[in-house]
Amino acid sequence: MARVGVFICHCGENIARTVDSAAVADAAKRMAGVVYAVDYKYMCSDPGQQMIKDAIAKHRLTGVVVAACSPRMHETTFRRASAEAGLNPYLCEMSNIREHCSWVHEDKQAATEKAIDLVRAMVEKVKKNEELQPIRVPVTRRALVIGGGIAGIQTALDIANGGHEVLLVEKTPSIGGHMAQLSETFPTLDCSQCILTPRMVEVGQHPRIKLYVYSEVESVDGFIGNFEVKIRQKATSVDPKLCNGCGACREACPQKKIPSDFEAGLGTRTAIYSPFPQAVPNKPVIDRENCLRFRVARKKGIPIEECTACGKCYEACPIEPRKAIDFSQTDQVVTEKVGAIVVATGFDLYPTDAYGEYGHGKHPDIISGLQFERLASASGPTSGEIRRPSDGTIPKSVVFIQCVGSRDNAKGIPYCSKICCMYTAKHTMLYKHKVHDGQAYVFYMDIRAGGKNYDEFVRRAIEEDGAVYLRGRVSRIFRRNGRLAVLGADTLSGRKVEIEADMVVLATAMQAQLHTDKLAQTLGISYDQFEFLSEAHPKLRPVETNTAGVLLAGACQAPKDIPEAVAQGSAAASKVLGIFSSDELEREPIIASVNENICSGCLACEAVCPYGAIEEKEIKDRDGNVVKVVANVNPGVCQGCGLCVATCRANCIDLAGFSDEQVYAEIKAL
Amino acid sequence: MKVGYYPGCSLEGTAREFDISVRKSCGLLGIELEELDDWSCCGATAAHNTDHLLSIALPARNLALAERQGLDQVLSPCAACSNRLITAHREMEENEELRGAVEAIIEMSYSGKVRVLNYLGLILSFGIDNLRAKVRRELANFKVACYYGCLLVRPPKIVEFDDPEDPQSMDKILTALGAEVVDWEYKVECCGGGFTISDPTLVETLAHDIIRNAETEGANAISVSCPLCHANLDMKQSAINARFHEKRNMPVYYVSELVALACGATPEEAGINKHFVDSYALIR
Numbered sequence: 001m002a003r004v005g006v007f008i009c010h011c012g013e014n015i016a017r018t019v020d021s022a023a024v025a026d027a028a029k030r031m032a033g034v035v036y037a038v039d040y041k042y043m044c045s046d047p048g049q050q051m052i053k054d055a056i057a058k059h060r061l062t063g064v065v066v067a068a069c070s071p072r073m074h075e076t077t078f079r080r081a082s083a084e085a086g087l088n089p090y091l092c093e094m095s096n097i098r099e100h101c102s103w104v105h106e107d108k109q110a111a112t113e114k115a116i117d118l119v120r121a122m123v124e125k126v127k128k129n130e131e132l133q134p135i136r137v138p139v140t141r142r143a144l145v146i147g148g149g150i151a152g153i154q155t156a157l158d159i160a161n162g163g164h165e166v167l168l169v170e171k172t173p174s175i176g177g178h179m180a181q182l183s184e185t186f187p188t189l190d191c192s193q194c195i196l197t198p199r200m201v202e203v204g205q206h207p208r209i210k211l212y213v214y215s216e217v218e219s220v221d222g223f224i225g226n227f228e229v230k231i232r233q234k235a236t237s238v239d240p241k242l243c244n245g246c247g248a249c250r251e252a253c254p255q256k257k258i259p260s261d262f263e264a265g266l267g268t269r270t271a272i273y274s275p276f277p278q279a280v281p282n283k284p285v286i287d288r289e290n291c292l293r294f295r296v297a298r299k300k301g302i303p304i305e306e307c308t309a310c311g312k313c314y315e316a317c318p319i320e321p322r323k324a325i326d327f328s329q330t331d332q333v334v335t336e337k338v339g340a341i342v343v344a345t346g347f348d349l350y351p352t353d354a355y356g357e358y359g360h361g362k363h364p365d366i367i368s369g370l371q372f373e374r375l376a377s378a379s380g381p382t383s384g385e386i387r388r389p390s391d392g393t394i395p396k397s398v399v400f401i402q403c404v405g406s407r408d409n410a411k412g413i414p415y416c417s418k419i420c421c422m423y424t425a426k427h428t429m430l431y432k433h434k435v436h437d438g439q440a441y442v443f444y445m446d447i448r449a450g451g452k453n454y455d456e457f458v459r460r461a462i463e464e465d466g467a468v469y470l471r472g473r474v475s476r477i478f479r480r481n482g483r484l485a486v487l488g489a490d491t492l493s494g495r496k497v498e499i500e501a502d503m504v505v506l507a508t509a510m511q512a513q514l515h516t517d518k519l520a521q522t523l524g525i526s527y528d529q530f531e532f533l534s535e536a537h538p539k540l541r542p543v544e545t546n547t548a549g550v551l552l553a554g555a556c557q558a559p560k561d562i563p564e565a566v567a568q569g570s571a572a573a574s575k576v577l578g579i580f581s582s583d584e585l586e587r588e589p590i591i592a593s594v595n596e597n598i599c600s601g602c603l604a605c606e607a608v609c610p611y612g613a614i615e616e617k618e619i620k621d622r623d624g625n626v627v628k629v630v631a632n633v634n635p636g637v638c639q640g641c642g643l644c645v646a647t648c649r650a651n652c653i654d655l656a657g658f659s660d661e662q663v664y665a666e667i668k669a670l
Numbered sequence: 671m672k673v674g675y676y677p678g679c680s681l682e683g684t685a686r687e688f689d690i691s692v693r694k695s696c697g698l699l700g701i702e703l704e705e706l707d708d709w710s711c712c713g714a715t716a717a718h719n720t721d722h723l724l725s726i727a728l729p730a731r732n733l734a735l736a737e738r739q740g741l742d743q744v745l746s747p748c749a750a751c752s753n754r755l756i757t758a759h760r761e762m763e764e765n766e767e768l769r770g771a772v773e774a775i776i777e778m779s780y781s782g783k784v785r786v787l788n789y790l791g792l793i794l795s796f797g798i799d800n801l802r803a804k805v806r807r808e809l810a811n812f813k814v815a816c817y818y819g820c821l822l823v824r825p826p827k828i829v830e831f832d833d834p835e836d837p838q839s840m841d842k843i844l845t846a847l848g849a850e851v852v853d854w855e856y857k858v859e860c861c862g863g864g865f866t867i868s869d870p871t872l873v874e875t876l877a878h879d880i881i882r883n884a885e886t887e888g889a890n891a892i893s894v895s896c897p898l899c900h901a902n903l904d905m906k907q908s909a910i911n912a913r914f915h916e917k918r919n920m921p922v923y924y925v926s927e928l929v930a931l932a933c934g935a936t937p938e939e940a941g942i943n944k945h946f947v948d949s950y951a952l953i954r
Contacts, residue, residue, distance in 0.1 A: 356835025478855040478883070 002033040002127040005061040006119060007052055009043035009068035011098055016041075018102040020112045024067065027116045031123050035059050044074050049081040056085035063126035067095040067119045088131035090589070090657060095122040117670055124669035128662045132589040137636045139225035140339040141580040144169065146217055146519070149177020150562055151554025152344035153199050154569030155576075159342075160208040162577045167336055168203065169212045169231055172261075174279035176200055177346055181262060183376035183384070185562060186426040187457035193379065197278045204280040214285055218333060220523050221612070223637055224549030225339045225585045235329040237286035238272075242324035245282035249325060250274070252316035258290050264371040266389060267381035272313045272325075276379065286313070286327075293327060304328055340549045340576040341523065343533060344569065345516055347555040350405040350413065350509035357476045358404065358506055364390040365484060366477060366504045369423055376430045386434050388503050395438065395502030398431055399486045400424045401474050402444040405509030413509055413530060418559040420507035421448045425458045427505060428467035440467040441499055443474050443488050451561075470497060477504055510559040525550050533557050543572045551575050590640035590657045592633045598652035601629035605644035605653060613637035614644060671796060673787065674741035675703035676732055678712055678751035684905075685748070685897035687941025691926035692747050692789060694940060698933040699796060699804055703745065706735045712751040715864050726768065727775045729758040733786075734778035747789045747926070749821035749896035755786040757828055788822055789895050789926055790839040791831060801846050806934035808848025811952045814891050814928075815854045815884035816840040819861055819899040834858065840925055844893060847932040854887035856880045861902040870909065877902045878910045881920050891952060892922045900924060905946045921949035 006028040010016035021039040028037035036059045040048050043066055055061060064087065066078045071094040079089035097115040105111040141164050145156045148170030156166045168175065179185075180200075182192035203209050218230040238249075253270035260269040262276050269275075271291040274284045288294040296309035304327050317323045349370060352360040360366050365388050367375075378384040388395050402424050405412035421444070428440035447469075449455040461467045472489035479485075486499045512531040520527045525545040526534040533556050536544040543551050551572040554565040579585065594605075596619065606614040617632035631653070633644075645653045645660075654660060681689035696703050711717075713728035733755060736744045746752035762769040763782050773779050793801060818837045826834040835858060841851045859880060862873030881903060884892050894900050904922040911918055922945070930940040931953065942949050 356833060359836075362836070476859075480855075481886075 002063060003035045003059060003061050004031075004033050004063040004065060004123050004126055005052070005055045005059060006031075006034055006037040006065045006067065006123065007043055007048075007055075008037070008039035008097075008115075008119070009048070009066065010039065010041045011043075011069060011102075012041065015068070015098050015102040018105055018108050018111045019097055019115045020108065023112050024097070024115045024119060028065075028067075028119050028123070031120055033063075033127050034123060036061070043068050044077055049077065052078065052081050053085035056082060056087050061087065062091065063123075063129060064092040065095055065119060065122045065126055066092065067097045067115065067122070069098040070094075070096050070100075090132040091126065091129050093122050093126045093129065095119050121666040121669040124665040125662045128659070128665050129657070132656055134586040135589050135591070135635050136584045137223075137225050137587055139580060139583060139585050140227075140337045141165070142167070142336075142338045143576050143580075144217075144227070144229055144336070144338040144341045145344060145553075146341065147177070147344035147346055147513075147554070147556070148172075148175030148203075148211075148213070149344060149346045149554060149565070150179040150196065150199075151346065151556075151560075151565040151569040152177070152342070153196075153203055154566045155342045155344055155553050155573045156203060156209050157199065157206070158570050158573030159576050160206050162573065162580075164208065164577070164580050166206075166209045167212060167231075167338065168209055169215050169217055171214070171216050172275060173214050173236070173273075173283075173285045174275050174281070175203060175211070175213065176276070176278075176280070178370070179562060180276060180278075181264065181370060181377070182373045183378075183380070184426065184430060186422045187451075187453045189426070189429070191378070193278065193377075200278065200280040211281060212334075213281060217519065217522065220341070223611075223639075224579065224587075226636060227338045227341060227549065229336050229338060229341070231334050231336060233332045233334065235288075235331050236283070237288070237291075237325065237327055237329050238284055239322075239324050239326050239329075240281065240283045242319050242322060243283045244319065244324075245274075245284075246318060247274075247284075248316040248318055249313035250284060252312040254310065254312055255290055255292060258287065263381055264368065264374050266367075266371050266374050286325075340551065340579050342551045342553055342569075342572045342576060343519070343523065343525070343545075343556055344553040344572075345513045345519060345556040347510045347559065348513050350417075350511045352404060352506060352508055354411040355404060355506075358401065358474070358504070359477050360506055360508075363477075363479060363484070364388075365395075365502065366506065368506050368508045369420065369427065370508075372427050372505045373423075376427070376434070384434070386431055386438075393502070394435055396435070397439050397499070397501045398428075398441070398503045398505060399474075399484070399499055399501040400427060400440060400442045400505045400507065401486075402442065402507045403473075403509075404506040406507075407445060413511065415530070415559070416448060417507075417510040418448070419510065419561045421446075421458065422451075422454060422561065424505075424507050425449075425461040425467070428461045429465045432465040432467070440465075441486075441501070442467055442469045443472055443486075444469060445471070445473070451563075472497075510555065512556060516556060523547065523550055543568055543575055549579065587636075588640065590655065591635050591638040592640065592642070592644050592653050592655050594631050594633060595652040595654070596630045598650050599630040600650055601631065602649065603631055604647050604649065605631050608643045608647045610641065610643065611637050611639050613639070671700065672702040672704060672741075673792065674736045674739065674744035674784075675705045676709055676712075676736070676744050676746045676751060676755070677705070678709075678746065678748040680748050680750075680897035684901055685924075687944040688747055688897055688900070688924045688926060690939075690941035690944075691924055691930045691935075692745070694935050695926045695930040695933060696745075696792075698930060698935060699793075699801065701792070701796060704739065704741060706732060706739065706741075706744070709735060712746075712748075712754040714750045714754055718754075723768075723771060723775070725754070726758045726761055727772045729754040730762060730772045730780055731776040731778065733759060733784050734773075734776055734780040736784045737780060738778065742783055743785045743787055745787050745789065745792050747895070749788065749819060750898065752786050752788045753821045753829060759784065759786060760828055788831065790822070790843065793843050793925075793929065794839055798842055798846050801843065801929070805847055805932045807932055809844070809928060809932050809952075810848055812844070812849035812891055812928070813852055813889050814844050814849050814893045814923075815852050815887065815889035816844060816857065816925075817861075817880065817884070817892050817894050817899060817903070818858050819894065819896050820858065820863070822895060823858060840893060840895060843925060844928065847928055849928070852884070852887045852889045854883055854889065856883045861899050863898055863902075866898070866902055866906065870906075871913075873902055874906060874910045874913050877906055878914055881907070881910065881918065885918070885920060889920075891949075892920060893925045893928060894922060895925045907947050919947050919951075921945065921947050921952065923949060 082092040255271040292310035297307035718725035
């Protein structure tokens, strides 16, 4: 005989304002099987939970219904309280009389009646509930980090230093990401490479970090604790075991005019290349699009082994007897097992195509912020001297234009890219420090300098380094007598301004890395309209995704500066270390199961399962002959969505915690 | 190839040579122009400053006429006319209620099937290679600054024609005619437009900037595809010279004149004798 206790919450005024909680408790007392009912101001408070525990003991309850908020809020709270009192937690249910009732109604009498109905339905369900035990799954204590920028590096190091193995997958030939391209960093003006390269070296040398550079994640299967990933290692045409990184091949390569991505197009590289001198690993790759031998082979339509064109790098390679250069190398796909995945794929620059009036890409002296970083960088194409790309002269007047793409509903993106106000201020300072008689002008919409020592930094650019800040937009840039006439508005004085500049720097917006949407689909995580990856909760679960075991770090989630990307990297690592803290993970036992006696093996359920949790199972007699084929649910993979239950024609699949019997009981009670 | 032809008022007045050269060049290219019967004012600047419904109904009448004549494409050389015709077409396409109101006013129906082309668009759809095949005399001495002005390419969401900041269609056409085109900065800057009467100082300053930049970048001629642009750059050039104490003679051609010339027309057949600035030097 069922003995159900019902607990009605007021949630302060949230419920009690529109639902007469005492009346609901009175009504509950008269429901069949209910032996105890009470209302209280805050059921989730300590005294509230104590009431439940006491009632379970005193009234020997076999089921608990808490009529309060959404189970998404406090189901865990009340199930844990029930468990502490010795009741199986799955015998405790919540009836949502807040989001589903008090918050959406105004008529108190009608809302009270509805609340009584909702409670009655849940009482009927809980009478049919069965004791369930959490499922335990083993954990592969090994993490995959996708993206080798600063966020990925931080995540990988924190996990590895926490004692677990990490696979770090990077699509370019070296880790380092955008931070390796930067000159100096705000708000302290410390050299970006000086603070980054020690971390890169640490990754390269770490015994628990396995680097997969020039590689991409191809597929992901499985679930938290038990992912199986396929990683495509693109052919580098260089055997990393033999290569000692001497660089003789690069010097020998006759293709020297290929625009370098690392130099943001301002410098060139060879066809066999490492992106920059401190690359980790420092092993070159052959860019097969541009390599002469590969181009000739493609043109002639012959296999690369038969092509004898060029081969200068091969000749130059001093490794004997077998050269490190291997033209016939092919892509390798490796399968790895990991327990958690951190996505740290970062950002890209928003294209300036829509801003023809600024002439980026048409005029060499109109450059992006990232290009200015390379000009200012000691390792850059000008060795850190600020020189015009067109003629190499030192610009005496530079105009910086903020918000190119950002906060522009008409032609760009509506969001703020967050870092541009700060890096533009930094650029004006770097410029002034290198060109003492130069003058920097900044066109801005607003200055957004929220952060430790950030606003002070911008003030310094204006007050100490004399940058002239003009609030307004630029309408057009004209070439004039070898210089650039920048036409804009100064909205504070209400006047049109025209500034003769030698160089113009556009603070281009940040967008998610290209193809982030495809990666998100591979991983089964969600993303927003701008392809930034979505966190599980914007405030309380900022590094988790809605897929258990997949976490986010850095600018793949939203525009971020370095401190934020690093903080999020560490946060994601700590979440991974949490998952790896024991051998087994506990999972909710809300999963589907098949009644093998009825199942006809049609496998319609297999087709609808979004998680690939259903497979064929053969039932054999004692002699090993197959008697019949049935569907079987893998309890580790099943997410309890119930699609198979609804699809099964023979009605032979049931979902633990939501059996047909339970759901019908609820419906009949209404 | 047969298209409807809506000359508009300018081409019967100040821009006579635009009309002459459009007809001549189309004739030489084998494009048949069928003028709309009883065409009327497009409304241009006056109507949309006065009344929105009027500004749609005026051009809509011409679109409806074209449809009644069974024409699915209409050439409207004047940039202001084509802009108004396209605007009317789009607004009626997006607003059923407005279309009903307009149809009641013009006492004709409009099902929205007419595509409005400016002269550059017409030549592009005729085909650059086909044009190249018709060239009889290459424009070898010409270093042309292609001036598009504002209304041909703007507003981009309405006209959907070429790149609004760095258009290329006229450059492609003139290159096909054997002319050299210069890369310059004032392709889409304002010439002062209709202020030519009310604020001549403004217009002369703006037009001066345009002509000067064309010259700085090495052009010996400017090509336009809009009657107002032509008036401000050609007709006003002596006033500009007087204001800035300069002695410049920059010939300003309609692109259709250059097409006609290159395809074998005499300068007079192309309408070049009607310019204010002497435009014969490059041709002889």
